[in-house]
Amino acid sequence: MTFGLEQLRRCNVAVDLGAARTRVYLKDTGLVVDEPSIVALNTHTGSLIAVGSLADGMAGRTPKHIRVVRPISGGTVVDIDMAQRMLRHLVSQKLRKAWRRSPVLRAAVCIPHDSDPLAQRAAVETLTGIGARRVELVDTLIAAAVGCGLPVEQPEASMIVVCGAASTQVAVLSLGSIVAAEKVLVGGDAIDYAVVQHVRNQHELMLPTQGLHPLHLALRAVPPPEGTEVRGRDVATGLSRTVRVSTAHVREAINTPLTAVLDAISRVLRECPPDLVADLGVRGLTLAGGSAVLPGLDSMIRTGTGMSVQIAKDPDVCSVAGLGAMMEGKVQPMHLDPLEVDPS
Numbered sequence: 001m002t003f004g005l006e007q008l009r010r011c012n013v014a015v016d017l018g019a020a021r022t023r024v025y026l027k028d029t030g031l032v033v034d035e036p037s038i039v040a041l042n043t044h045t046g047s048l049i050a051v052g053s054l055a056d057g058m059a060g061r062t063p064k065h066i067r068v069v070r071p072i073s074g075g076t077v078v079d080i081d082m083a084q085r086m087l088r089h090l091v092s093q094k095l096r097k098a099w100r101r102s103p104v105l106r107a108a109v110c111i112p113h114d115s116d117p118l119a120q121r122a123a124v125e126t127l128t129g130i131g132a133r134r135v136e137l138v139d140t141l142i143a144a145a146v147g148c149g150l151p152v153e154q155p156e157a158s159m160i161v162v163c164g165a166a167s168t169q170v171a172v173l174s175l176g177s178i179v180a181a182e183k184v185l186v187g188g189d190a191i192d193y194a195v196v197q198h199v200r201n202q203h204e205l206m207l208p209t210q211g212l213h214p215l216h217l218a219l220r221a222v223p224p225p226e227g228t229e230v231r232g233r234d235v236a237t238g239l240s241r242t243v244r245v246s247t248a249h250v251r252e253a254i255n256t257p258l259t260a261v262l263d264a265i266s267r268v269l270r271e272c273p274p275d276l277v278a279d280l281g282v283r284g285l286t287l288a289g290g291s292a293v294l295p296g297l298d299s300m301i302r303t304g305t306g307m308s309v310q311i312a313k314d315p316d317v318c319s320v321a322g323l324g325a326m327m328e329g330k331v332q333p334m335h336l337d338p339l340e341v342d343p344s
């Protein structure tokens with residue numbers, strides 16, 4: 001990581017191209033974009049109709065000539081052209097300021113752990129397409145750990161679990177590098193899908209996207225309500241209908257995807273040397289990513305691992321904030337010089 005830090009300090013913009021949201025951080029300015037990674041397109045003319053929140057509001061409600069596209073899937077750019085158009089639209093005005101300060105745009109982008117060369121290239125091409133002369137790729141796990149304020153450069157274990165929309169990534173870090181890591185394709189989307197399937201199977205109701213929100217709120221409420229009324233489309237008749245969904249049943253439905261996260265944590269711990277696992281017994285693990293605040297996730301991990309669990313401050317923006325901290329030189333590499341003689 002020490003070598004990478006030198007390169008990162010020359011960057012002036014940090015980008016997190018997430019499956020759910022795109023975030024952009026400008027050096028010495030802060031977070032300037034935090035918008036859904038989604039565009040609405042006119043299929044007749046090919047022109048963009050809306051980008052970000054506006055396009056998100058159109059999803060599921062479009063006539064035939066409007067197509068809602070998600071150019072990023074699982075943290076990987078799957079439609080480079082559309083991703084470039086989305087990013088250009090989101091950042092053009094904000095980047096003008098950075099361009100005035102420095103005419104050469106250097107970008108730092110976080111990419112999911114273990115991304116293949118094609119995914120790396122897609123991220124680089126997306127950024128060069130909007131004018132970046134140089135693109136530095138940083139593992140999301142390192143960026144998020146730095147963004148959470150974990151002492152990743154120190155010779156002690158830090159454990160980070162990044163729960164995004166499409167995936168959950170788990171790592172143990174020490175001395176600025178990843179010691180063991182796992183990625184499972186289970187995130188907020190899989191959890192939402194489990195709830196939608198539960199309502200469909202138990203109540204024969206197709207739940208619209210916005211129908212998930214009251215169920216999330218019910219899970220978070222203290223004490224949780226026994227049931228929540230949601231409106232959707234009857235599977236058989238196609239008519240609008242309201243049902244009462246039990247909070248306990250929703251919690252049960254999301255347990256299956258959450259168990260996959262717990263399994264990934266166990267696998268990472270098994271790969272780690274005992275000294276690092278002993279450190280973690282004291283320090284615990286940190287949850288980051290938008291799904292970190294999912295009610296019950298922290299307590300489930302606490303019960304399943306016996307470790308203490310902290311949810312990071314602003315968990316959804318940890319990765320891009322970590323890139324920003326590295327760009328701004330807030331992370332100091334540990335200098336190790338075995339030949340240095342003690343003058344005393």
Ligand SMILES: Nc1ncnc2c1ncn2[C@@H]1O[C@H](COP(=O)(O)OP(=O)(O)OP(=O)(O)O)[C@@H](O)[C@H]1O
Pocket residue numbers: 017018019020021022074075076163164165166167187188189192216289290291292293294295316
């Ligand atoms: N308050 C909340 N309660 C439950 N889930 C939430 C909440 N806020 C956000 N989420 C979930 O967090 C996910 C988005 O997280 P995040 O913004 O970290 O994703 P991303 O970085 O775009 O995804 P990825 O890292 O997989 O590419 C969504 O699935 C969303 O449903």
